[in-house]
Amino acid sequence: MPKPNIIDVCKTDLFSAESELQERFGPVTVAHVLRIREEYQWALANPDFADRQFIEQFQDRTGLKRAQLYADLNVIKQILPALASASREWYRWKANQMLLETYQKAKARKDTKTMERAASSFAKYNRVDLEDEQTIPLHLILVQPFTVTADPSVLGIKPIPDAEKEIERLKKKYAMETVDIQDVEAETVDLEEDELWAPIKDDIKDENKGNDDGE
Numbered sequence: 001m002p003k004p005n006i007i008d009v010c011k012t013d014l015f016s017a018e019s020e021l022q023e024r025f026g027p028v029t030v031a032h033v034l035r036i037r038e039e040y041q042w043a044l045a046n047p048d049f050a051d052r053q054f055i056e057q058f059q060d061r062t063g064l065k066r067a068q069l070y071a072d073l074n075v076i077k078q079i080l081p082a083l084a085s086a087s088r089e090w091y092r093w094k095a096n097q098m099l100l101e102t103y104q105k106a107k108a109r110k111d112t113k114t115m116e117r118a119a120s121s122f123a124k125y126n127r128v129d130l131e132d133e134q135t136i137p138l139h140l141i142l143v144q145p146f147t148v149t150a151d152p153s154v155l156g157i158k159p160i161p162d163a164e165k166e167i168e169r170l171k172k173k174y175a176m177e178t179v180d181i182q183d184v185e186a187e188t189v190d191l192e193e194d195e196l197w198a199p200i201k202d203d204i205k206d207e208n209k210g211n212d213d214g215e
Contacts, residue, residue, distance in 0.1 A: 003029065006029070009029060011079050014036065014040065021033055039058060048098055054069070092125075095125060099122045099125070102114065103118040
């Protein structure tokens, strides 16, 4: 029986009871899921951790090779939307955790200035000062009415008095100025290709004949 994909297992059973895991999976997979569960909980408790810190932490605990732990870290980053590798949500989540941690430490020291700055940054970062956008139901959205018109005044353009007469006058005027222009039909050009390329063909034959004589 093929070993199940650990990412798929963790997506559905990361927090399943150990007894349920043992019923559904082999001992190797169960041990792997339990280890990733522990690593995940540590990652939540240490949101500002670097990958190197994660590896050192669990290398001391488990004695596993670095390659195995890096594989576990990759699983964690893939299965958790909040911890998705290089995702905006992941960094937003980390930033919020850092601001909250800064606020708590400042509160413990009774450092009100730092508390105020951390709270202000948290509010600004999460845009809590802005009104929630209201979605308008589609049935309440009115379609913009459009009416066809030949009146240019709707665009702020002064209309020409008796525009139709002016158009006819201009057509007659320019027609009189172009009386010498005549329409002609297109003609197919005869390039006489046989005669045009004949000298080149003859030259090639003479050249080939000369080469044969020289040999």
